[in-house]
Amino acid sequence: MEKVVIIGAGISGLAVAYRLKRLGIPSLVLEASSRPGGVIATTRRKGFLFETGPQFPRFPAPLWQLVRELNLDGEFVAGNSAANRYILRHGQLHPAPFxxxxxxxxxxxxxxxxxxxxxxxxxxxxxxxxxxxxxxxxxxxxxxxxxxxxxxxxxxxxxxxxxxxxxxxxxxxxxxxxxxxxxxxxxxxxxxxxxxxxxxxxxxxxxxxSVRAGTRVxxxxxxxxxxxxxxLPALGSFKSGMAILPEHLADELGRAVRYNITVAAIAPSRPSDASAISNWQISLSDGTSISTEHVVLAVPAHVASIFLARSAPEIASLLGGIEYAPICVVSSAYNRSAVRNTLDGFGFLVPRSEGLQTICTFWNSSLFSGRAPEGNVVITTFAGREGSSGVVDQARDAFVRAVDVENSQVLGISGAPLDREVSEDPRALPQYNVGHALRVKKISATLRSLPNLHLAGNYLSGRSIGECVDVANRVAEDLHSQLEVPVI
Ligand SMILES: Cc1cc2nc3c(=O)[nH]c(=O)nc-3n(C[C@H](O)[C@H](O)[C@H](O)COP(=O)(O)OP(=O)(O)OC[C@H]3O[C@@H](n4cnc5c(N)ncnc54)[C@H](O)[C@@H]3O)c2cc1C
CATH class of the missing domain: 1.10.3110.10 (protoporphyrinogen ix oxidase, domain 3)
Structure with missing residues (x-):
C-alpha cells in the first residue's frame, strides 16, 4: 500500500512529488513514457537545440522559487522581452504594436x-x-x-x-x-x-x-x-533548454519516478465496510495493480476521464468534455546564409485570415545564444489550427513541407534545413472555451464526493508552466495537511 501515487511525470506531477518530498512525504510517480517533462521537450544534437514544447515561458514567483530551489538560476537565460514581434499581413511582416x-x-x-x-x-x-x-x-x-x-x-x-x-x-x-x-x-x-x-x-x-487544493477555480x-x-512580455529559458527543469526535478526524486508504466484505470476501494475513507486501486496496462491511500492525477483531462470512466462516470464525463487544441511543432536549423531575413527579434505571428498552416515562427537563435553553432540559425514554427485541414488529417511529411514553403516565402529561405525536430500532438493544450469556468466548478464540486482523489494540471486554473507549478504546490500542501498526524 502506497501513501501517495502521482500519475504523470509532466511538470505538474513532478512538482507535486517534489513539493511533497520537501514536506517530508514520500510519493511514487508513474509515467507512461520513457522520460520526464510531458509536453516540455528539448532535443540537443550536433550543437543545435530544438524545443518542441514551450519555447520561452514566463517565470512567475512559484516557478522562479522552484528554479532557485533546484539551483538552476545559474542556467537561466533571460530573453529580451522588448524584442520585435512581427505580424504577417498580406504576406508582409509588420511590427506588432505594444x-x-x-x-x-x-x-x-x-x-x-x-x-x-x-x-x-x-x-x-x-x-x-x-x-x-x-x-x-x-x-x-x-x-x-x-x-x-x-x-x-x-x-x-x-x-x-x-x-x-x-x-x-x-x-x-x-x-x-x-x-x-x-x-x-x-x-x-x-x-x-x-x-x-x-x-x-x-x-x-x-x-x-478554493474548493480542493489543485482545483481552485x-x-x-x-x-x-x-x-x-x-x-506576453517577460520570457526566459535555460542554457541547455527547457527540459532541464523536469530533468532536474526527476533527478531530485530519483527512484520515486517510474517510467514506461501506463495506467489504465483507477477505482476507489474501501479498506473495510465501516470505513468512510476510500483507498484507490490503480490498474496498470500490464494487468497488475497498485493500492494507494491518495492518488493525484497529473495527466491531461481526457486521460483522467478514461481512468475514471467506470468508477466515477460523472466526473469522467466533465473531464472528457474539455476541448484540446492540436499542434505540430517544426523546429529547423539552417545555415545563416540560407535565410534572407535578418531574424532581428522574437519572430512572427500569423492571423488566421492569411490562410496559412503557420500560427507563428519563433527565431530561437536570435533570442538566446547557444541554440545553434556559429553561422547557423534555429527557427521553430507552431502550425495546424483547430478546425483547419492540417495537423490531424494531413500526412506528416506533406504538412511539414507546407510549413517549409510558408517559412521560405515569409523569411526568404533557400534550400532544405540542415537538421530538424518535428513533434505533433492532436490534443496539445486545453482550451478555456465558453463554459469552461463553470465546468471546472462542477469538477471541483464532484471531486468532494471522491475522497483522497486529487487533480493537478493545466486544465484547472491556467495553462502556463508557472500556473501548473502553483496548482501543484497547492495539491502538495493540501495533502500535507491531510496526512499530518493530528496533535492530541
Ligand atoms: C507547444 C506548447 C507550447 C507551450 N508554450 C508555453 C509557454 O511558452 N509558456 C508556458 O508557461 N507554458 C507553455 N505551454 C503550456 C505548458 O507547457 C503545459 O501546460 C504544461 O507543461 C503541462 O504540464 P502537465 O504536467 O500538466 O501535463 P503534461 O506535460 O501533458 O504531462 C502529463 C504526463 O502524463 C503522462 N501520461 C499520460 N497518460 C498516462 C498514463 N495513462 N499513465 C501514466 N502517465 C501518463 C504523459 O506521458 C505526460 O508525461 C505550452 C504547451 C505546448 C503544448
Whole structure:
C-alpha cells in the first residue's frame, strides 16, 4: 500500500512529488513514457537545440522559487522581452504594436479601429449577462479588424486558441471584471493595479474560491489574474533548454519516478465496510495493480476521464468534455546564409485570415545564444489550427513541407534545413472555451464526493508552466495537511 501515487511525470506531477518530498512525504510517480517533462521537450544534437514544447515561458514567483530551489538560476537565460514581434499581413511582416504610439503608427489596422482602441478610457460599456466569447467581446469593444489582425494572432500563438470559442469568464476573468467595475478596460486595469498596491482597497476584494487544493477555480474579481498581459512580455529559458527543469526535478526524486508504466484505470476501494475513507486501486496496462491511500492525477483531462470512466462516470464525463487544441511543432536549423531575413527579434505571428498552416515562427537563435553553432540559425514554427485541414488529417511529411514553403516565402529561405525536430500532438493544450469556468466548478464540486482523489494540471486554473507549478504546490500542501498526524 502506497501513501501517495502521482500519475504523470509532466511538470505538474513532478512538482507535486517534489513539493511533497520537501514536506517530508514520500510519493511514487508513474509515467507512461520513457522520460520526464510531458509536453516540455528539448532535443540537443550536433550543437543545435530544438524545443518542441514551450519555447520561452514566463517565470512567475512559484516557478522562479522552484528554479532557485533546484539551483538552476545559474542556467537561466533571460530573453529580451522588448524584442520585435512581427505580424504577417498580406504576406508582409509588420511590427506588432505594444504601446499607444505603436497603435497609432501600425499599418495592421485602419484609423477607425485605432480610434476605437484609443477611445476606450473615455467610453463606458458593460459586459452582457451571459459569458461572451473572446471574439464577441473584441468585436463589441473594438471591431472586427482588431480581432482579426491583432488579437487572433496572439491568441493562436499563446493559447493555440480560437477566439470565437474562448470564453471571457473562463479565460480572461480579469478583463470582464475591469469592464464590469469601471466600464472601460484601461480604467479597470488601473484601478485593479492601484488595489493591488493597496491591498486594503476594496476593488480586488472577491477571493478566489478554493474548493480542493489543485482545483481552485474561477478568478472573478481577482485583478491578479492577467492571463493576457502576463503571457506576453517577460520570457526566459535555460542554457541547455527547457527540459532541464523536469530533468532536474526527476533527478531530485530519483527512484520515486517510474517510467514506461501506463495506467489504465483507477477505482476507489474501501479498506473495510465501516470505513468512510476510500483507498484507490490503480490498474496498470500490464494487468497488475497498485493500492494507494491518495492518488493525484497529473495527466491531461481526457486521460483522467478514461481512468475514471467506470468508477466515477460523472466526473469522467466533465473531464472528457474539455476541448484540446492540436499542434505540430517544426523546429529547423539552417545555415545563416540560407535565410534572407535578418531574424532581428522574437519572430512572427500569423492571423488566421492569411490562410496559412503557420500560427507563428519563433527565431530561437536570435533570442538566446547557444541554440545553434556559429553561422547557423534555429527557427521553430507552431502550425495546424483547430478546425483547419492540417495537423490531424494531413500526412506528416506533406504538412511539414507546407510549413517549409510558408517559412521560405515569409523569411526568404533557400534550400532544405540542415537538421530538424518535428513533434505533433492532436490534443496539445486545453482550451478555456465558453463554459469552461463553470465546468471546472462542477469538477471541483464532484471531486468532494471522491475522497483522497486529487487533480493537478493545466486544465484547472491556467495553462502556463508557472500556473501548473502553483496548482501543484497547492495539491502538495493540501495533502500535507491531510496526512499530518493530528496533535492530541
Ligand atoms: C507547444 C506548447 C507550447 C507551450 N508554450 C508555453 C509557454 O511558452 N509558456 C508556458 O508557461 N507554458 C507553455 N505551454 C503550456 C505548458 O507547457 C503545459 O501546460 C504544461 O507543461 C503541462 O504540464 P502537465 O504536467 O500538466 O501535463 P503534461 O506535460 O501533458 O504531462 C502529463 C504526463 O502524463 C503522462 N501520461 C499520460 N497518460 C498516462 C498514463 N495513462 N499513465 C501514466 N502517465 C501518463 C504523459 O506521458 C505526460 O508525461 C505550452 C504547451 C505546448 C503544448
Amino acid at each position: 504601446s499607444p504610439m505603436g497603435v497609432i503608427k501600425t499599418r495592421l489596422v485602419g484609423i477607425s479601429s485605432k480610434l476605437r482602441i484609443l477611445a476606450d478610457p473615455f467610453g463606458y460599456s458593460q459586459p452582457p449577462d451571459h459569458e461572451e466569447s473572446l471574439a464577441e467581446f473584441i468585436r463589441r469593444k473594438f471591431g472586427p479588424e482588431i480581432l482579426d489582425n491583432l488579437v487572433d494572432p496572439f491568441i493562436s500563438t499563446v493559447f493555440l486558441g480560437d477566439a470565437s470559442k474562448m470564453g471571457m469568464e473562463s479565460a480572461f476573468p480579469a478583463l470582464v471584471e475591469w469592464e464590469r467595475r469601471k466600464g472601460s478596460l484601461l480604467r479597470g486595469a488601473l484601478s485593479a493595479r492601484k488595489a493591488q498596491r493597496n491591498p486594503s482597497a476594496q476593488v480586488a476584494a472577491a477571493p478566489r474560491p 474561477g478568478t472573478n474579481g481577482n485583478g491578479n489574474k492577467l492571463h493576457v498581459t502576463e503571457a
